Amino acid sequence: MSYISITIVHPHRLIAEAIALSLSQVPDLYVVNRVDNLAALWESIAVPELIVVDAELLKKSGYRDIGTIQSNFPNASTVVIGLVSAPEVLIAKGCAGYIDLYQGIDAAVHLITRIGRGGSGAILSSPRPADALQLNSLSRRESQTLNLIWDGMTNKEICAYLGLKQQTVSSYVTRLCEKLDVNSRNAIVMLGRRYRDTHL
Numbered sequence: 001m002s003y004i005s006i007t008i009v010h011p012h013r014l015i016a017e018a019i020a021l022s023l024s025q026v027p028d029l030y031v032v033n034r035v036d037n038l039a040a041l042w043e044s045i046a047v048p049e050l051i052v053v054d055a056e057l058l059k060k061s062g063y064r065d066i067g068t069i070q071s072n073f074p075n076a077s078t079v080v081i082g083l084v085s086a087p088e089v090l091i092a093k094g095c096a097g098y099i100d101l102y103q104g105i106d107a108a109v110h111l112i113t114r115i116g117r118g119g120s121g122a123i124l125s126s127p128r129p130a131d132a133l134q135l136n137s138l139s140r141r142e143s144q145t146l147n148l149i150w151d152g153m154t155n156k157e158i159c160a161y162l163g164l165k166q167q168t169v170s171s172y173v174t175r176l177c178e179k180l181d182v183n184s185r186n187a188i189v190m191l192g193r194r195y196r197d198t199h200l
Contacts, residue, residue, distance in 0.1 A: 107124055
């Protein structure tokens with residue numbers, strides 16, 4: 001069996017680990033390298049077939065680094081993950097796909113797998129972020145749980161911090177997903193990143 005080698009370029013370790021762990025469940029995909037910045041990608045000796053890169057890293061250069069990725073790794077496809085107001089520009093610049101992580105890790109893995117296996121790319125983008133009305137509809141405990149998730153705590157850490165049972169925190173997370181119109185805890189994390197960037 002041949003493997004599709006993947007390099008993940010993402011500054012947030014937890015997100016990179018979640019993506020790598022999910023990709024490791026796909027039989028023909030293999031994450032050969034994880035780096036947290038583009039400078040480390042340029043120095044990498046791994047020659048991936050697919051590069052998954054964070055949108056924020058590309059924004060710093062006005063997306064000019066897409067051309068650098070393509071010239072340094074001419075045989076690799078590029079998938080951008082993050083928050084971009086006009087993702088069609090990424091496709092026009094030669095990226096194989098874009099996904100807003102508000103969609104969740106599972107959708108990202110599906111798109112990465114499809115592109116890695118030679119399928120056509122796509123733009124998977126959410127129609128809107130959570131607005132103030134959605135956040136105002138949360139109970140006090142749901143708001144506490146949401147802010148602790150956004151601060152990087154695991155469910156177990158939230159249990160200890162708030163003095164709650166695991167099942168109670170899990171039910172808060174489920175209700176948060178319903179009220180914020182997302183499908184996973186990882187999507188809640190990405191929503192927090194988007195909300196804080198635009199409102200704080």
